[in-house]
Amino acid sequence: MGGDHGSRAIIHGAARAAQEHPALTLELFGPRQHVMAELSRLPQPLAAAASRLVPRDAAHAVPPGATAAWALRHGRSSSMALMLDALSSAQCHVDAAVSAGNTAALVALSRRVPGMLPGIDRPAISTAIPARKQRTCYLLDLGASVDSPAQRLADFALMGAAMAQCVDGIEYPRVALLNVGAEAAKGSVSVRQADVILRRYATQGAFDYHGYAEGGDLFGGCVDVMVCDGFVGNAVLKSSEGLASMLVERVQAAFESRLSGRLASFLARPVLRRLKQELDPVRYNGASLLGLSRIVVKSHGGAHAEGFYYAILRAMQEVEHNLPERLAERWQQTAP
Amino acid sequence: MGGDHGSRAIIHGAARAAQEHPALTLELFGPRQHVMAELSRLPQPLAAAASRLVPRDAAHAVPPGATAAWALRHGRSSSMALMLDALSSAQCHVDAAVSAGNTAALVALSRRVPGMLPGIDRPAISTAIPARKQRTCYLLDLGASVDSPAQRLADFALMGAAMAQCVDGIEYPRVALLNVGAEAAKGSVSVRQADVILRRYATQGAFDYHGYAEGGDLFGGCVDVMVCDGFVGNAVLKSSEGLASMLVERVQAAFESRLSGRLASFLARPVLRRLKQELDPVRYNGASLLGLSRIVVKSHGGAHAEGFYYAILRAMQEVEHNLPERLAERWQQTAP
Secondary structure (H helix, E strand, C coil): CCCCCHHHHHHHHHHHHHHHCCCCCEEEEECHHHHHHHHHCCCCCHHHHHHHEEEEECCECCCCCCCHHHHHHHCCCEHHHHHHHHHHCCCCCCCEEEECCCHHHHHHHHHHHHHECCCCCCCEEEEEEECCCCCEEEEECCCCCCCCCHHHHHHHHHHHHHHHHHHHCCCCCEEEEECCCCCCCCCCHHHHHHHHHHHHHHHCCCCEEEEEECHHHHHCCCCCEEECCHHHHHHHHHHHHHHHHHHHHHHHHHHHHHCCHHHHHHHHHHHHHHHHHHCCHHHHHCEEEECECCEEEECCCCCCHHHHHHHHHHHHHHHHCCHHHHHHHHHHHHCC | CCCCCHHHHHHHHHHHHHHHCCCCCEEEEECHHHHHHHHHCCCCCHHHHHHHEEEEECCECCCCCCCHHHHHHHCCCEHHHHHHHHHHCCCCCCCEEEECCCHHHHHHHHHHHHHECCCCCCCEEEEEEECCCCCEEEEECCCCCCCCCHHHHHHHHHHHHHHHHHHHCCCCCEEEEECCCCCCCCCCHHHHHHHHHHHHHHHCCCCEEEEEECHHHHHCCCCCEEECCHHHHHHHHHHHHHHHHHHHHHHHHHHHHHCCHHHHHHHHHHHHHHHHHHCCHHHHHCEEEECECCEEEECCCCCCHHHHHHHHHHHHHHHHCCHHHHHHHHHHHHCC
């Protein structure tokens, strides 16, 4: 039921994933009548997959503006909570949960059920940012925590490195700590303390530690994981999304003012459309909630059907690599 | 002597400003022999302005990696400190200082000489970010402070609003506080406390307070001033610079793969060149150190001659509007 474009975008994205992956079944949590009506209106070829889109009745949804505290107190029977209950129930055989709903509620509810992996305090939100050299960089945290102390930043590094290893097969991921400069004396106290912990983890073989990096290094293609507090990561991610979208508009306007309409649409639009997709990471990749005992992926609230489809693919990738279990193994090897 | 491209870029940028503004005289702080040699090599028409480029001998420069503490202890006779001494000396008749050197050193040294305006604790670094609707947004702080408490964030708001009023003539600037979401319960403690102070300032008529904004709103064109801690602002600014530069490369590569070399250079390159300039705010605008008793502008370390030229123009604009004096007036009207 989440997302800015309503349940139709969610159901269309789900139908596309089901249609392309014959072994996939998706349970759709929302008011049954409403979900059934949307399913019956699916166009071909999406409608062919409708038998593997199973409505699960949930009368109400977490409101977009609800706080974590509200969700914990009043959200027990919301579509989001019922989805997470199904994820953690042994009878339901659900492998992963995907939501485009309220992020704060998703973090709070999933921390309770399915709950955290042993030894991990809070989930981190992470997404793969497109970078130079055809590479991506996992940025985390994107807003699950604000004011992160040093140990939590170090936890983010372990989780990000585990994701790069398990999902992307990077044996020895290069991890950097976001700071205001590369010099040792710079930055906040928690960042400087985290640097000490990360150096120790690196000597234990957890990852290849790059040291401090600046915001621009996110796109440089030299780092696989960039760690920061959730306030900073959220600001960086959202400003990057805003800038990318403004830039694509400006390039388009600039070409249209120089070229005739026809030539512009032939030359510029296909290029810009592809670029837009490449550069809108959360909208097109989904964001993973790491550190939970099961797989939960957050789709962008502003995602259309295509974005939700990609979030489902992300969840499937994490299922394939058994991410939580492998993350737990790595945790026991390294964490204090 | 600062900047990644050496003194030649600085001197060429200075010469261009002097050539275009016949009333402008620039004093150049660096080793006299070296500066003289560069001046003698200026090409026409820049060489015509050489008589208004006055070398001021300074044997050494603050190293790029020096800390603020190092600069305060050992930097007294550096080109940067001598420039700031000239700025604060009544005999020198210097109106503004522009540097492409070490930011931490510039903040620390300028805080000592020329010093802060009465009642202001620390300078803030701010630059105008290009936004939609042909507008710009002042983002501050960009790294002068990390871990800013609520009152310092509120000070940033007053300084940014004063800049928008004085320099851009926006009578009632729209000020926003950067947060992880628009909801009241979100964000760090200092941001939520700053929100309370900003609401009070707004009722006193200091500015039009928009409330919380997210990273993407920086480019939306609906806000004139965006306030955040220096760690966050620095990360947002540098990641935006990195993204803009990656994006321009990608657009260029995409067009070049679709068009013949000649057509690409005719159609795409001029558009992209302009875009690059528009989107590289610090490189092309300079960043102001606000809250000092005199005008100090930081040019991007990576700026070529053109970037340094724009930083000088920025300083001239602030001189024209008598920014520190007007900022001090506004301070007395509003601040606690």
